[in-house]
Amino acid sequence: MPELPEVEVTKRGIERDLLHSKIKDIDFSDKSLREPFSPKLYNLKNATVSNIERRGKYIVVTTDKGYLLIHLGMTGHLSVLDGDVPKKLHDHFEMILSSGKIIRYNDTRRFGLILYFGPDDSPYDNRPLNELGPEPFSDSFNAEYLHEKLSHYKKSIKQTLMDSAVVVGVGNIYASEVLFSCRINPQTAANKVSKQKCKVLVDEIRRILKESIEKGGTTIRDFQGADGKLGYFVQNLNVYGHEGEKCCICGSEIKKIVQGQRSTFYCPHCQK
DNA sequence: AGTGGCACCTGTGTGC
DNA sequence: TGCACACAGGTGCCAC
Numbered sequence: 001m002p003e004l005p006e007v008e009v010t011k012r013g014i015e016r017d018l019l020h021s022k023i024k025d026i027d028f029s030d031k032s033l034r035e036p037f038s039p040k041l042y043n044l045k046n047a048t049v050s051n052i053e054r055r056g057k058y059i060v061v062t063t064d065k066g067y068l069l070i071h072l073g074m075t076g077h078l079s080v081l082d083g084d085v086p087k088k089l090h091d092h093f094e095m096i097l098s099s100g101k102i103i104r105y106n107d108t109r110r111f112g113l114i115l116y117f118g119p120d121d122s123p124y125d126n127r128p129l130n131e132l133g134p135e136p137f138s139d140s141f142n143a144e145y146l147h148e149k150l151s152h153y154k155k156s157i158k159q160t161l162m163d164s165a166v167v168v169g170v171g172n173i174y175a176s177e178v179l180f181s182c183r184i185n186p187q188t189a190a191n192k193v194s195k196q197k198c199k200v201l202v203d204e205i206r207r208i209l210k211e212s213i214e215k216g217g218t219t220i221r222d223f224q225g226a227d228g229k230l231g232y233f234v235q236n237l238n239v240y241g242h243e244g245e246k247c248c249i250c251g252s253e254i255k256k257i258v259q260g261q262r263s264t265f266y267c268p269h270c271q272k
Numbered sequence: 273a274g275t276g277g278c279a280c281c282t283g284t285g286t287g288c
Numbered sequence: 289t290g291c292a293c294a295c296a297g298g299t300g301c302c303a304c
Contacts, residue, residue: 002297002298003297003298006297034280034298034299034300057298057299071298071299072297072298073280073281073297073298073299074281074296074297074298074299075281075282075283075296075297075298076298090282107281108281108282108283109280109281109282109283109296109298110280110281110282111280111281111298111299112298113299128299128300152273152274153274153275154274154275155274155275155276159275162298164298164299171297171298172296172297172298173297174297217297218297220296220297221283221284221296221297222297223297240297260275260276260277261276261277261278262296262298263295263296274304275303275304276302276303276304277301277302277303277304278300278301278302279299279300279301279302280298280299280300282296283295283296284294284295284296285293285294285295285296286292286293286294286295287291287292287293287294288290288291288292288293
């Protein structure tokens with residue numbers, strides 16, 4: 001489901017109900033996500049939420065009794081619900097707020113991650129957050145940085161853009177879309193991408209992610225914001241999922257290839 | 273240090 | 289209709 005825009009939309013969706021509110025109770029299932037749920041999560045009972053941030057594809061909830069780190073994996077989803085909504089299949093975690101609302105986490109494939117960090121143990125100082133590359137919207141993500149970083153990688157630019165040590169938040173959909181916008185062939189070796197192209201990459205990554213956030217993210221199968229709304233950026237996808245269709249620029253056929261066990265979509269004519 | 277392959281898990285669509 | 293298989297928005301670990 002979620003790349004950076006979808007996580008940002010989710011974060012904004014829970015913010016109004018969760019920020020400055022009190023967590024009355026915590027509940028989680030006995031099935032584990034990427035890691036098992038820790039009983040320490042109960043430390044968040046009666047905690048007051050002071051901050052909610054997105055870092056890469058992670059959501060960090062800060063309280064006076066510790067931190068909650070949430071990753072949505074492939075199929076994770078947070079919703080804000082009224083207290084009397086019954087649990088559904090694959091609901092695995094929830095915070096019951098003193099307002100009566102519930103923040104509930106559903107994750108079909110359980111590739112997500114929910115971790116607790118103590119008040120004196122910032123998640124920013126620990127894995128996985130401390131190994132992440134720069135935020136795409138930050139000043140430290142610029143053409144100079146990207147060009148230097150790419151020089152270390154011989155693998156394809158597409159796979160390299162999806163590497164969270166290089167830049168966070170660009171997943172399988174937006175990697176294809178960004179490279180199409182930049183007219184870069186996804187199979188190009190990362191260390192062969194010119195500094196000029198790096199400048200274009202930085203600009204296009206920012207533009208596309210920003211536009212997607214504004215449209216509520218991309219809904220391919222099941223993504224929805226915390227309010228249940230679907231994402232409309234799917235209408236702006238030019239290549240992802242468009243195998244066999246005509247390129248909107250040149251009219252030639254969009255191809256699908258596999259790189260690192262993930263599908264890549266591109267226009268062989270526009271992206272040389 | 274970088275890289276490819278695989279693992280984690282469930283649901284859905286396709287082709288035989 | 290049933291079955292086998294491929295594939296899906298992510299990430300971490302392993303051996304090379």
